[in-house]
Structure formats: C-alpha cells, structure tokens
Amino acid sequence: MHIALRKLGNACFRRICNRSKVTSVTVEVGGKPLSFTVNKLARIADGAVDIQMGDTSVLVTAVSSPIASESLFLPLRASHIRTQRLLSSDATLQQVDYREKAAAAGRIPPNYFRRELRATDREIITSRSIDRVVRAFFPRGFTNETQIVGSLLSADGVHDPDVLSINGASAALTVSGIPWNGPIGAVRVGLIDGEYVLNPTKKELLTSDLNLVVASTDKKIVMVEAASSELPEDVYFRAVELGFEECKKIVRLLLDLQRKAGKVKRNYDLLLPTAEICTAARESHQSELMEILTEFHSNKVERGRAAAAAKERAVRELKERYPAVSPATLEAAYNRLGIHCLNDIVLERGTRFDGRSFTDLRPMECEVGLKKPLHGSALFQRGQTQVFTTLTFDSQQSAKKTDLISAIIGGSQDKEFMVHYEFPPFCNNEIGFILQHNRREIGHGALTENALRPVVPEEFPFTIRLTSQVLESNGSSSMASICAGSLALMDAAVPISSSVAGVACGLVAKENDESGDFENYRILTDISGLEDALGGMDFKVAGTRDGITACQLDVKSVRGLPLHVFKETLEVATKGRHKVLDVMDETMSEARTEPNSNRPVYETITVPAVKRYKFLGPGGYRIRKLTEETGVGIEPVGEEEFSVYAPTPSMMQDAKQRIETLLSEAEDPEMEFGAVYTGTIVDIRDFGVMIELFKGVSPALVHNSQLDHRKVYHPSVLNLKLGQEMTVKYLGRDPSSGRIRLSRKALLPPPADRDDQTSAHHRRNGGKTKRTRPSDWIYTVR
Secondary structure, three states: OHHHHHHHHHHHHHHHHHHOOOEEEEEEEOOEEEEEEEOOOOOOOOEEEEEEEOOEEEEEEEEEEEEEOOOOOOOOOOOOOOOOOOOOOOOOOEEEEEEEOHHHHOOOOOOOOOOOOOOOHHHHHHHHHHHHHHHHHOOOOOOEEEEEEEEEEEOOOOOOHHHHHHHHHHHHHHHOOOOOOOOOEEEEEEEEOOEEEEOOOHHHHOOOOEEEEEEEOOOOEEEEEEEEEEEOHHHHHHHHHHHHHHHHHHHHHHHHHHHHHOOOOOOOOOOOOOHHHHHHHHHHHHHHHHHHHOOOOOOHHHHHHHHHHHHHHHHHHHHHHOOOOOHHHHHHHHHHHHHHHHHHHHHHOOOOOOOOOOOOOOOEEEEEOOOOOOOEEEEEEEOOEEEEEEEEEEOHHHOEOOOHHHHHOOOOOOEOEEEEEEOOHHHHOOOOOOOOOOHHHHHHHHHHHHHHHHHOOOOOOOEEEEEEEEEEOOOOHHHHHHHHHHHHHHHOOOOOOOOOEEEEEEEEEEEOOOOOOEEEEEEEEOOOHHHHHHOOEEEEEEEOOOOEEEEEEEEOOOOOEOHHHHHHHHHHHHHHHHHHHHHHHHHOOOOOOOOOOOOOEEEEEEOOHHHHHHHHOHHHHHHHHHHHHHOOEEEEOOOOEEEEEEOOHHHHHHHHHHHHHHHOOOOOOOOOOOOEEEEEEEEEEOOEEEEEOOOOOOOEEEEHHHOOOOOOOOHHHHOOOOOOEEEEEEEEEOOOOOOEEEEOHHHOOOOOHHHHHHHHHHHHOOOOOOOOOHHHHOOOOO
C-alpha cells in the first residue's frame, strides 16, 4: 500500500516538474535572434518570461487577482482611482510598471541615495506602450485586478529594451492562466539611407529618418508609435506593412510556446449583462439617451450632466426590475447602450453627435503673442478644446539630461528641445489634485515633442521649452498642443522649416465576434471626447504639408485594424491635417524675423590668458559676483573664450560693461622671468600671503609652499605681518589660470640644521643613510 502511494506521488511530482520545466524558443527578427524563456525565473507568478536580444534582457511578469472588482472603469494605476467616467466602456484594473535598474548596465545610481528613485519619463512611456498593446485584448467584462511588471535585467547599450518589454508582456499573458485574447508581436522599423531596417540598434537610430514601433496580431494592426522626419504617407504605410509581416513571426512563435509551456486558462467571472437586460435598457432608455447625445447646440458640460442624470435614473429603474443583479452589471448594460447609440448615429444615420459629416473639422481659431513678457505664446481653439502654449528660451546648460541607462552606458545626449504637457482638472470642469504629472501627461508631451522636433533647427543657441496647458478639453488635446506649439515657435522667431499640425481620427465599426472582420465601418476625422470614449480607435497623425512627423494608434472597442483600414485612415488624416494648416497659415505661416524684445541673448567674449586670473578672481570670486549681480550666465568654451548668456538684452549690456571695466583696469606691468621683486604684504590668509608688487595692480598670492623650504601650515609661524615688505622671485604664470607665480623660498638658502639632522640620523642608523622625514623639520604653531 505504501509502495503504491509512493509510486503515485512520484508520478504526480514528475508530471508537475515536466509541466514546469524550462522552455526556450527563438525566432529571427530582422536577422537578429529573439529568444523567450519560461519556467526559469519568477515561477510563482501567473506568467513570467525572460526575453532577450543580444545581451539585453527583460523579465516580464503577469499576475491577476482571482476576485473580480465591482467597478466598471478603473485607471491605469490603482493608487490614483478616478471617478466613473460617463458612458465609459468596460475596462480592467491594470497596473503596468516597467523599471530600469542601473545594475543592468553594471553601475550604481549616481544620486545621493545610490538607488533608483521615481520612475523616469522613459520608463513611464514604455509602461504606457505595454498597456496600450494588451488592454483591448482582455475579455469584455473581465474586471479582475491585473498587474504587469517589466524589469530590465541586463543592458548591452545596443538593443533597446522597450520593444522587448512589449513582446515579453504578450508572452507572459499568453503562457499564463489569465484570460487574454492574444498573442501580439512588436517590432521596431527604421529608415536609414532609404532602406528599411528591422529592430535597428541605438547607434543606427541616430541616423534613421524613422523610428516606428508596430504591434499586431497575425491579422490586424494593434498599436503604432512613430516619430520621423517629414516622410510621405506611402513610406509610412510600407514601414508598417513590413513590421506587420515580422510581427506575424513572433505571434506564431508565441502560439508554439503556449502549446509547449502554457498554463490552462482559468475560469473567471465576467461582469456581463444578459441579452435580456441589454434589450430592456435599449427599449426603455435609448430614445432619451439619443436625444441627449444628438443635441448639437449643447456643450460638453451640459450634455455630460444630462447623460449622468439619465444614467442614474436608468440604473435605478433597471434595479427595480432586476433586484438580484448587481448595480455594476446594470451600469455595464447602460454603457453598452451608449456604444449602440454611436453605431446607430454614425452607421445608420450617416452623421455624428454634433451634426458634422465624417470628414468635417470643428471650428478653429488661432492667436499668437498673447502675453508681452513671454518669449513666445499661442492659443489654439478647436471646438471645445483649447490649449495655451508658452515658449521659454534658456541657456544651453538648462538642457535636459537623458535617461539613467543611456547616461551610464555612454552615448547620452542632452535634450535642448523639450515639450511639457499639462492637463489640469478644471479643463474638464472637475475638481482634483494638482500634484506631479501623471502618465497621460508625460505620454502626450512626448508625442507633441516628437511631432515638432523635426522642424526645429539643430543648431540653435538656446534650450527651448514648450509648455502646453490644456484649458478646455473635449477630445484631441494633444493634437491641439502640436498646433499651438508650432505657432508659439514661429511667434518666438525660431526659424522652423514649416508649420506642423495634428488631427485625430476615430472609427465606428461593427465587428464580427467570430472572425473579427469589419461588417461595416466609418472613419471619423477630428474626433470629440464622446467619439474617443465610445469609438473603436484613436489614431493621431501629425506633420507638415510635405509629410508625417509623428503618429500614434490605439485600438479600443475593436481588436485591431486591417491593413487597408490603416492605409485609408492615413489618407483621411492627411486631408484633415492640410485643412488645419490652412487655418493656421491665416494667423501665421512663417516665423517672425524680429524676435521679442525680451528674448535672451548669447555672446562670446575673449579673455587673454594673462587676464584670465583677473577675470575669474581668487577661487572664481569675481565671476560669481558678476553673475549674482547681473543675472547672466558665464561658461568657458575654450582656453580664452567664454559664452555669456543673458535673459534680456539690457542685462547683457550691463554685464558687458562690467566685464569691459574689469578687463580695462591697469594692465599688469611686464615682468621678467627669474627676476626678483619686492612687495608689501596686504593680506594674510590660511593658505598664504597676498603681496602688492605694483601700485594699482591686484595683489598676488605667495602660497604657503613657496614661503619657506620647510613645510608651513600658516604664514603666522614666520612672523609675517601686514605692511611688511617681502622679496620674491617671479616664476612666470600658471598656464591654466594665468595667475602670477611667486616664490620666497627660491631666494632662501636651505635650512642649516638639515645637514646636521641628516648626520645624526646617519650615526644612529649604524652608518646607514635614512631620508629625513618632513615632520622632522616642520614649523608648528605653539
């Protein structure tokens, strides 16, 4: 009996071990091996994958709670729960965190604490990219809290870990027991010398005209994130098409990995209303909601309040009819009604919530030069979306440093052009905390920066910061920030190559649940807030008249775009972008030739080496005093050149006058090398004495080391006094600082007792010579 049980236990143990044995698969992407390893690291997690390309490795884990949440909509981070959004679609409580450790590059963080602190912008943007890829593929009604964590294990400085992290998240969810309708693959596509390059290295990206990340299933495009020089639409589409084909390889590999090492998908409770409840909600409340949504003349706040009140009444009435059903499920039924209304208005009636046609843009207004003290400013209004953008110039020393990993493994570059996007709560008529910028703000700022960077001149004497503050929001605020940023650059007389505009396109489609094909669809130009929340995608495209500079695709209620729909959207967005540029050109079509009178100025001054010490002063005293009193910044740029930065022309004029006065003071008389001079002691310091050799000339230092042959800790041990004359020998000027070098020691004979001490040591050591220690002949203060 015991032997039989033992054999049965051993068999079960072997079966468990075989199921969790280390499994590794590899695929070539762009001629480079990409490997996935499971059941080796973090085996307790629901899903864990170590993904590697070259010597760059990322561990991505996925864990899901077995208990469903009662809330329908929860934000990206659990620590910042917001209120229920109006008519929001079902979503999961997801936390996506990607972190980079300095240890991955073999270094210790250089900050005071010697450990990683808050998440960097790069980490946040990578976290957002992962979330945008995986979120739409959770089952509808799945509300279990889920967390995806990406950890950079090693970095070789060649392969970027962001695309690896997206593939790792897809693999972790695929092999886990978490319900997810993947897998998804992701690749980066570059364009170098007219040739497409798959998964280019960091060095290759520096010379690439395109930096495009595409993620897809084996049938549809899921996510696109791109920044480029001004490239035509057909070049973009070809890059996406090429990336799509490579993504299919990764998808096929992950399906094979799932068969080899995947866990059985667990059964989860889905927060789904029954067909009966959805039909009851449609029959009782659709007409009221349709009337609210199609009230063309009502603004966002009025429509929102009316819809919220209607939703509250509808849920209360449905609760009376179905008392056993949870309020969250009834809310889900009403939210489905909002999507049904959008489909009915667009696909059946051929119009939109605000009465526009599919290609119409909302009314636009532009204004520049709003506030005189600002270096540049612009206000852009499109419908009920309003953005106020300010431009600030500063010195090149104000450039933003790159991320930690790039900085510690070399190749880091300072960012001399940056965009900061702000989304305060009042722009939505809400009350909220204004603390540090959230992930959405950082992501939208990065998109705006990518769109505008190609037209900003590479050689520019100032660091440029654009601050885009959203004052009103009803959809496409990031695209409005691009338009306002372009106008602000021209208002500040930055010689940009051309104007840049952005437009967001949406999608309303009936998708076949089994095949995933679109039975009917419409592409909407310049989507509003409701069309964004209830629609199938948010496709942002920005660029000039000559081509695209940035684009971003997120899918929502649909699970990806077929290639032909992606191409059609690019064409629609191009026409919309040109219409926006027409309106912007009426306000300002090119940069000002004359800058603002308050614009900062840069000048380079030359200071001869013989005057360098006079210019800097002892320990840099004079230069510090000059910058504190005038507010300018002075930095050395060569052996005899200094760059002077002043916030205003008047401050520059004041600083130049002071510098000219300082340098035109009485010239130091010519001194002969090795000659002997007599001066007067005018100051006694811890490290030496200051003597005046000539009247009207700045005193010169005689350091303690040059006062006597024996070591001197303080000049007082030599009984030196103020007003006393001292004879010194001139030893030329220091080649780096230009200061005079004087020596009293060179004129003194060696100490007479030194030979006696040497003889005494010689006798005591049995005739052996021992070098005299400096401490044997040090002057000390008693």
